Structures are given as structure tokens and as C-alpha cells.
Amino acid sequence: MSWRELLPPWLVIVAGLTGIVLLCVSTKDVPVTPLRTKYGIVLDAGPSRTILFIYQWTTIKANETGVIRECSSCPIQGLGISNYSESPQKVAKSLKQCLNWAQGEIPAEQHSQTPLYLGATASTGQLNLTHAALADSFLAALKSSPFNFQRAQILSSPDKEAFNWVAVNYVLENFFKYDWRGQLVPSGKEMAGVLSMGRTSAWLTSKVEEENQAPKGVRLQLYGQTHNVHTHHCPCHGTNQLRSSLLSALIQDQRRAKTVSNPCWPLSYSREVQWQSVHAGPCAVSGDTWDIPGPKEVFNITGSSNPTTCMRLVQNLLNSSSSCSFLTRAPSNAFKPLRTRFLVISEAMDFLRETVPSPDLGQAVKRLCGMSVKELVKESQRSLDTLADYCLVSAFIFHLSTKGYTLDFDGSVWTAFQK
Known part of the structure; x- marks a missing residue:
């Protein structure tokens, strides 16, 4: 299945809320x-x-x-x-x-x-x-x-991701189907997993084998079946934190030059940032070969639209991550998801689907990362600050799906990308 075979674009808006209705509205309510x-x-x-x-x-x-x-x-x-x-x-x-x-x-x-x-x-x-x-x-x-x-x-974030999981599988009709008589019967389909990109974290939610149920998992009873659902938290890898990690690394790599080139931002796009805004909190990682800038020191970050360099830098970020185990290896047996597909909830992936015709995800990401400010603005009414980060997020998801988390696009484990 191609990454472009997506679910309806309204799914993200409805996702968690459908779960609330399914799990909260009981026979006592109505x-x-x-x-x-x-x-x-x-x-x-x-x-x-x-x-x-x-x-x-x-x-x-x-x-x-x-x-x-x-x-x-x-x-x-x-x-x-x-x-x-x-x-x-x-x-x-x-x-x-x-x-x-x-x-x-x-x-x-x-x-x-x-x-x-x-x-x-x-x-x-x-x-x-x-x-x-x-x-x-x-x-x-x-x-x-x-x-x-x-x-x-x-x-809470785990609750929200559990609702997302319920809603995605509901929309895909994985819980039930209508038979030839118009009666509802079990669908017999496998459940999909969900990769959700937030502002500060990423969340991987999937059904796990009953004997491998994680201590912090959720047991759901829906449509006559029991589902053991586990959400794996990946801190420091949401959209905002990915950007901060990348900018922090670029400033350090370029030896504190006041003007710093960012290959993941579009050419001619620039933004001034203070060091403390991109290098603070538990997600900050410092090099050990030079002095740390003052917290209020300002750097001018300019885009250079270099897809190859951007994807290499993002891969390096994933490989050096210590806060998220599923980026570099498959999860332990206790949390190993069933053989399944993962759907990605991300505005960046929806934009990619709408604007880049390539059926190959890697080529689509490279095309997006090579777009100019003029091309990005032409394709969407979203703010330029939001559009500028889509290359970074798309590159992260690409590397996660093909190198970080072991997925087989041609076998029983495959990934579909959607908003």
C-alpha cells in the first residue's frame, strides 16, 4: 500500500472525540x-x-x-x-x-x-x-x-492517544462490518496502530498481545471484544522539540556563527532565535568542545533548502536520541505491537499528500524539503512559520518508519500515512 492511500482528511479532528463518545456514552446515558x-x-x-x-x-x-x-x-x-x-x-x-x-x-x-x-x-x-x-x-x-x-x-496524553486509537479503528471499520443482511458482525480485520505527533512529544499506540500486556496499558471492551492497548511515549520528539533540537545542533555545529544555515527550512526564510529558546529543559543536549552561549544570545537562522543535508541531520538526531527507545530498536517483548500498520496523525504529512505527487515517501520528502518560500505559500494558507517546519517533521517520520522503528513496507507490517 502506498503512503498516499490516506484516510479522509477530517479524521484527525474527529479522532479523539469519537473515542470519547464510544467510551463515555453508556446505556445509562441514553x-x-x-x-x-x-x-x-x-x-x-x-x-x-x-x-x-x-x-x-x-x-x-x-x-x-x-x-x-x-x-x-x-x-x-x-x-x-x-x-x-x-x-x-x-x-x-x-x-x-x-x-x-x-x-x-x-x-x-x-x-x-x-x-x-x-x-x-x-x-x-x-x-x-x-x-x-x-x-x-x-x-x-x-x-x-x-x-x-x-x-x-x-x-491526559495517554487517554487522548487511547481515544485516537479507538477512533482510527472505528473509521477504518476494523471493529465490525455489515453483512449481506445489513446486520453488524465482527470484521475480522487486524487493528491499526497510531503514531501521533504532538508539539513536544510523539506517541505510538497499538494493540499488544494479551500475555504481553504492559503494566500501564489500557484494557478496552468494545463490540464484544477485549483489546489491550499500549501507548509508548517518545518525549522530546514533537514538532517544537524537534525544531529546537535541530537548531541547537546547528548553532553548535557552526561554531556559534551569528548567521546559521538551516537546510530543513526553505531558502530565503529566516528567523531570529535566542539560545535559551532552543536549548532549555530536559530535552537540551550540549556539545562538549566549546563554551555554551549566553541564554539571551541571538542567532539569525536562515533556510537553505538542502534536502540531502536535512535528512542526514534528522537521521543523526534520531540515532543520538536517548529519550525514545523505539527510535533505534524494536520495543521489548512486553510492548511489542501486533503485526499491524501504523497511521500517522500529522499536519505535515497531510500537506505532503496534497502537494507532492510522488508515490515514494522518501522522494516526496526530498521534494518538500527543496521547496522555496514562494512554492510553500502558494500551496497553503497556513502561516509560513508553520509551513517551514513541515520538511523537518516529514523527514523525522520518514526516518522513523524506515530506519528507526523496524517496519516492513512489503510484508505484513506496513505503514500508511495520513493526516
Whole structure:
């Protein structure tokens, strides 16, 4: 299977939220009436944006698990919740449009029976400690709606990845299928794994053999089957940390030249960075042959669009990594995933799929890493600062799939890349 054979582009947005509905909405939440359409609402509250999702399903179940039929969404206007810390009274107003929209989408007689969940990342969940007035205003707006506000689900990273795993396999119809009579039956398919790229970390989530269940794994009962799911954390290898590690290495390799060439950034793109912004915290690694710059020392990083050099540098970063064992060797037997395929959740890979026609992933990454600022901006409305990092992230995923984590593209273990 080619890396270009991707899942629908909306999967990443829906991923964790579908998992919340499947795992949180129980038979106690929704009274059973034969063939009646039911609804559920999930607010996905992240640091940069909030989206309201409506899920729709009938009361038919597959082995005691609901089957979602439709999903629609309403992006909340404005920024993420945390951005209202200085004016908490405005957060309720920002929710009004989408809550009103939801009231129109769901029949009035079912408003009080429709469960409403808040799914928030851990950073957003800290608002009750750092900005209590803002958190209170936000929750008050949800409780005052005509819907049945169930609870706020603060998602830790492992929880979020487990939800992603459920959602990806749900969309792929790996749990069940419809037979010739239109009845739901087990699909018999193997479960897919998920590689999720965050800002600070990467996460590898997969089903493991029951006898090799990891101590920190999750046991899920879905559609009449038990799934032992383990998430392997790879700190220091999210998008932001990869960039910092690369820039730190470049500054050190080029002996503290005030203008530093970055082969992974597009030609003519540049950015000034302070040493402390790229070399701080537990992910920082220092060379031992020269003095460390002062924390406020500024360097001008300029792009040079050199695919070959970029891919070599990224490979070196992976080979020298000490924080993530699955980059350089297969996991131990206790965490070894089943023979499976891994789907990658990454904006960079979605951009690559849309803009580079090559069916070969390595060649596609080289083509992306050779693009100029003009070419990148022409292909997307995303900010240039975001686009500039896509080469680095794509190169990381390429090396991870072919050299870091032992995968066989031609055998039973293969990787499909998708947003």
C-alpha cells in the first residue's frame, strides 16, 4: 500500500472525540428506544481553538457498543479558552453561536436527553487552578444550555492517544462490518496502530498481545471484544522539540556563527532565535568542545533548502536520541505491537499528500524539503512559520518508519500515512 492511500482528511479532528463518545456514552446515558435517533455533543477544547461536535446514532448496538452514524461540527469563533483569561465574561458569549446551532440541529424534545461532554487537553484543564473565574464562566455556560451536561473530561496524553486509537479503528471499520443482511458482525480485520505527533512529544499506540500486556496499558471492551492497548511515549520528539533540537545542533555545529544555515527550512526564510529558546529543559543536549552561549544570545537562522543535508541531520538526531527507545530498536517483548500498520496523525504529512505527487515517501520528502518560500505559500494558507517546519517533521517520520522503528513496507507490517 502506498503512503498516499490516506484516510479522509477530517479524521484527525474527529479522532479523539469519537473515542470519547464510544467510551463515555453508556446505556445509562441514553434511554433505549428501538430505532430512535440519539445525539451526543462533545466540545473539543484545546489551547488554540474550540470545536463543538454533534454525534448521531440509532439505538441499535453491536455487542453492547453504540454505532455512530453521522457527525457534524461548529468551530467556536475566536481563540482557545485560555486566551480569555483577561476577560472571562466573554468566553460564554463565544460559545453562544455554536450552542444555538446545536439546538437547531437536535430536535427540541431530545435536548434534555442529549449528553454534553467537554473534552479538554491537560493544559486547558489546568484553568481551574490558574484562572478559576475563566473556568467557572466556561462551565456555567455549558450547564445553562438545554443539554444534559455530563462532565468535563480532562484528557491526559495517554487517554487522548487511547481515544485516537479507538477512533482510527472505528473509521477504518476494523471493529465490525455489515453483512449481506445489513446486520453488524465482527470484521475480522487486524487493528491499526497510531503514531501521533504532538508539539513536544510523539506517541505510538497499538494493540499488544494479551500475555504481553504492559503494566500501564489500557484494557478496552468494545463490540464484544477485549483489546489491550499500549501507548509508548517518545518525549522530546514533537514538532517544537524537534525544531529546537535541530537548531541547537546547528548553532553548535557552526561554531556559534551569528548567521546559521538551516537546510530543513526553505531558502530565503529566516528567523531570529535566542539560545535559551532552543536549548532549555530536559530535552537540551550540549556539545562538549566549546563554551555554551549566553541564554539571551541571538542567532539569525536562515533556510537553505538542502534536502540531502536535512535528512542526514534528522537521521543523526534520531540515532543520538536517548529519550525514545523505539527510535533505534524494536520495543521489548512486553510492548511489542501486533503485526499491524501504523497511521500517522500529522499536519505535515497531510500537506505532503496534497502537494507532492510522488508515490515514494522518501522522494516526496526530498521534494518538500527543496521547496522555496514562494512554492510553500502558494500551496497553503497556513502561516509560513508553520509551513517551514513541515520538511523537518516529514523527514523525522520518514526516518522513523524506515530506519528507526523496524517496519516492513512489503510484508505484513506496513505503514500508511495520513493526516
